[in-house]
Amino acid sequence: MSATATTVSDMPEALATPAQTRPAAALAPATVRTVIEPRSGWQLVDFAQLWRYRELLGFLAWRDVKIRYKQTVLGAMWAVLQPLLTMLVFTIFFGRFGGMSHNVEGAYSVFVFSALLPWQLFATAVTQAGQSLVTSNNLISKVYFPRLIIPFSSVGTGIVDFAVSLVVMFAMMAWYHVTFGPWLLLIPVFFLGTVLTALGVGTLLAALVIAYRDFRYVLTFLVQIWMFASPVAYPLSVVPEKYRLWYALNPMVGMICGFRSAFLGEGLPFGCLIVSSVTMFLSVFVGLLYFRRSERRFADII
Amino acid sequence: MSDPAIRVENLGKQYDLGAREAGYVTFREALTGLVTNPVKRFKSLSGRAREDETFWALKDVSFEVQPGEVVGIIGHNGAGKSTLLKILSQITEPTEGRVEINGRIGSLLEVGTGFHPELTGRENIFLNGSILGMSRDEVRRKFDEIVAFAEVEKFLDMPVKKYSSGMSVRLAFSVAAHLDPEILIIDEVLAVGDQEFQNKCLGKMSGVAESGRTILFVSHQMAAVEAMCSTAILLSEGRIRARGETTKIVERYLRGVSRGEMQPLQDRRDRKGSGAIRFKSVAFSDGCGRPLMSFQCGSAGEINLRYDNCSGRELRNLRVCLAVDNEFGQRVLLFDSKLLACDLERVEPEGGMVRILMPKLTLLPGCYHFNIYATVNGEIADWIKSAGFFYVEGGNFFGTGRLPEHGQGVVAAEHEVYFEPAPREPAASETSAAETAATLSHIEETCA
Numbered sequence: 001m002s003a004t005a006t007t008v009s010d011m012p013e014a015l016a017t018p019a020q021t022r023p024a025a026a027l028a029p030a031t032v033r034t035v036i037e038p039r040s041g042w043q044l045v046d047f048a049q050l051w052r053y054r055e056l057l058g059f060l061a062w063r064d065v066k067i068r069y070k071q072t073v074l075g076a077m078w079a080v081l082q083p084l085l086t087m088l089v090f091t092i093f094f095g096r097f098g099g100m101s102h103n104v105e106g107a108y109s110v111f112v113f114s115a116l117l118p119w120q121l122f123a124t125a126v127t128q129a130g131q132s133l134v135t136s137n138n139l140i141s142k143v144y145f146p147r148l149i150i151p152f153s154s155v156g157t158g159i160v161d162f163a164v165s166l167v168v169m170f171a172m173m174a175w176y177h178v179t180f181g182p183w184l185l186l187i188p189v190f191f192l193g194t195v196l197t198a199l200g201v202g203t204l205l206a207a208l209v210i211a212y213r214d215f216r217y218v219l220t221f222l223v224q225i226w227m228f229a230s231p232v233a234y235p236l237s238v239v240p241e242k243y244r245l246w247y248a249l250n251p252m253v254g255m256i257c258g259f260r261s262a263f264l265g266e267g268l269p270f271g272c273l274i275v276s277s278v279t280m281f282l283s284v285f286v287g288l289l290y291f292r293r294s295e296r297r298f299a300d301i302i
Numbered sequence: 303m304s305d306p307a308i309r310v311e312n313l314g315k316q317y318d319l320g321a322r323e324a325g326y327v328t329f330r331e332a333l334t335g336l337v338t339n340p341v342k343r344f345k346s347l348s349g350r351a352r353e354d355e356t357f358w359a360l361k362d363v364s365f366e367v368q369p370g371e372v373v374g375i376i377g378h379n380g381a382g383k384s385t386l387l388k389i390l391s392q393i394t395e396p397t398e399g400r401v402e403i404n405g406r407i408g409s410l411l412e413v414g415t416g417f418h419p420e421l422t423g424r425e426n427i428f429l430n431g432s433i434l435g436m437s438r439d440e441v442r443r444k445f446d447e448i449v450a451f452a453e454v455e456k457f458l459d460m461p462v463k464k465y466s467s468g469m470s471v472r473l474a475f476s477v478a479a480h481l482d483p484e485i486l487i488i489d490e491v492l493a494v495g496d497q498e499f500q501n502k503c504l505g506k507m508s509g510v511a512e513s514g515r516t517i518l519f520v521s522h523q524m525a526a527v528e529a530m531c532s533t534a535i536l537l538s539e540g541r542i543r544a545r546g547e548t549t550k551i552v553e554r555y556l557r558g559v560s561r562g563e564m565q566p567l568q569d570r571r572d573r574k575g576s577g578a579i580r581f582k583s584v585a586f587s588d589g590c591g592r593p594l595m596s597f598q599c600g601s602a603g604e605i606n607l608r609y610d611n612c613s614g615r616e617l618r619n620l621r622v623c624l625a626v627d628n629e630f631g632q633r634v635l636l637f638d639s640k641l642l643a644c645d646l647e648r649v650e651p652e653g654g655m656v657r658i659l660m661p662k663l664t665l666l667p668g669c670y671h672f673n674i675y676a677t678v679n680g681e682i683a684d685w686i687k688s689a690g691f692f693y694v695e696g697g698n699f700f701g702t703g704r705l706p707e708h709g710q711g712v713v714a715a716e717h718e719v720y721f722e723p724a725p726r727e728p729a730a731s732e733t734s735a736a737e738t739a740a741t742l743s744h745i746e747e748t749c750a
Contacts, residue, residue: 036401144392
């Protein structure tokens with residue numbers, strides 16, 4: 001039951017008013033004190049509190065995954081088919097007809113798939129997280145828990161899909177005789193980066209969608225546009241050298257290039273990676289800060 | 303004396319009216335609002351003058367609850383009960399004031415929060431338990447108890463969407479009932495399931511109350527409040543009006559209700575709908591224009607609703623409903639212009655009045671509250687829950703000066719009772735007709 005033991009204001013402040021209260025020893029041993037007060041200003045994330053609610057986070061993520069695979073006819077096949085079909089379309093239209101495959105070493109389909117992997121993870125996570133608050137309005141208006149749990153847990157489906165696609169990727173690499181190099185060890189790093197970016201952007205959008213209802217249309221549009229602004233269908237080399245660092249302000253540029261290097265053994269574009277990492281952390285920071293700022297109004301306006 | 307379980311000091315919650323009434327703010331509006339003159343924008347939203355943009359749902363509320371106390375919170379809709387519970391459950395933040403809670407707190411503002419129809423009963427128990435704040439181990443420990451209480455053993459591995467509504471409500475309540483924090487906040491959750499299950503829930507809750515836990519209980523069901531709570535708090539217009547022994551507070555509340563101590567309709571903020579039509583007042587009369595304080599069973603009565611047309615233009619197809627609930631929250635009557643096929647085709651820009659005439663009131667003595675509801679072209683224009691109350695006194699419904707005793711029915715109905723000599727043994731050929739007649743007369747006898 002430690003899960004309900006929460007303090008809205010900081011614990012030290014709650015304990016700093018001993019004038020009205022007896023020392024804790026006089027109370028029952030396991031007494032938890034909660035103080036509810038209007039908060040002011042910008043709040044940082046209360047990680048200790050999030051940690052106490054980790055079980056709920058797990059349950060909500062598990063529910064989303066379970067329902068996703070229960071409700072779709074194709075079930076888990078969907079996680080395989082979606083990137084595969086996208087890859088097929090990209091290979092035919094961009095690779096063949098668009099002539100993009102000339103800019104790429106090796107098979108274009110592997111090239112595209114290596115980018116679709118992080119992209120799908122990002123797109124699913126951002127879309128789900130962005131809509132998560134609206135879809136769980138009943139939870140928000142009836143139960144208390146750190147609201148960040150909601151967009152965080154909605155990233156779960158994206159991660160499961162990613163795991164499935166990863167297996168497909170390895171199969172494709174074997175099929176096209178791509179060497180399994182030590183670069184593959186970088187995957188967890190870029191995976192983490194992608195998830196963090198998605199969390200940052202996702203929480204920001206989730207809070208915006210609650211405040212402005214028509215933002216959900218912006219959301220789908222944004223994700224669409226974002227893909228073309230990321231090196232999914234084309235290599236980084238297509239972007240002129242002098243614009244590259246500007247281009248890397250899009251954090252997904254760094255993540256996708258990282259994934260591609262890890263799978264295909266290309267060299268890492270360090271300049272882009274540094275710029276993208278900075279914007280990634282910035283997006284996480286801004287997203288969480290804005291979310292925490294508007295969090296207190298969720299139940300009132302939902 | 304130890305610290306109070308709950309200490310509330312000068313609690314206040316202010317709501318932004320603009321956001322509530324205009325519905326959701328869209329991004330487009332926010333953008334255009336930045337660009338265009340904000341005064342113009344407000345004008346275009348409603349066409350109404352906006353005196354004040356905010357209102358206090360709760361103001362200067364202070365009280366203490368000692369450990370082990372079971373306190374009922376009563377009051378009209380819109381009195382601030384839900385807001386208070388929402389603040390105590392940390393769902394929403396207070397605008398001012400402070401609350402201190404000593405002990406693990408759990409709140410039940412709704413049963414079955416987070417239930418998902420696609421998941422099985424077993425899965426939902428774990429999910430719902432976790433949402434309510436139970437750990438996985440705790441749910442596992444109480445699992446058998448929860449299932450037994452809900453009586454759903456056989457259906458555990460079936461998706462909840464295949465459950466009957468009764469079954470899913472029982473399961474949901476059962477999970478909630480097994481939450482056992484030191485301080486429990488409950489909002490009307492007993493109003494679920496059939497009568498038998500409600501009694502079972504009430505029993506369970508009383509058991510929880512007697513086990514020394516601190517409970518805050520909000521309900522419209524005065525019987526439940528009286529059964530469970532030792533003391534009660536009466537809220538009205540966001541302030542505490544009285545606090546004391548439950549029976550006295552309930553009495554005072556009901557007395558206030560019968561005197562029509564209600565917030566005037568035009569001041570009500572807790573309404574839903576587009577706002578094209580707004581009810582502004584309600585009055586009772588005897589059907590001949592004489593105003594009444596209360597109705598009489600068996601006599602004529604009339605409810606007059608005045609409304610404004612806030613759209614500023616002529617509207618079409620106005621439907622008005624008035625639904626009457628008894629003090630237990632059960633719907634007992636519905637007056638609906640649609641059922642009578644008499645919707646108003648054209649609504650004048652200056653509004654008007656609806657008269658609901660009951661030539662012979664069938665309601666038995668008691669206190670009734672009603673919800674009013676208007677649609678324009680099928681779209682909800684105004685909807686006020688618990689818009690008002692009226693009291694029905696005993697009357698000469700049957701012309702005999704007698705009425706059923708309290709608890710022997712909800713409404714009186716015109717009927718006739720005949721006593722006749724027992725029919726002769728019927729011949730074989732006429733069995734069926736005679737049997738029917740015999741059954742009928744038997745029914746009439748038992749009813750009498």
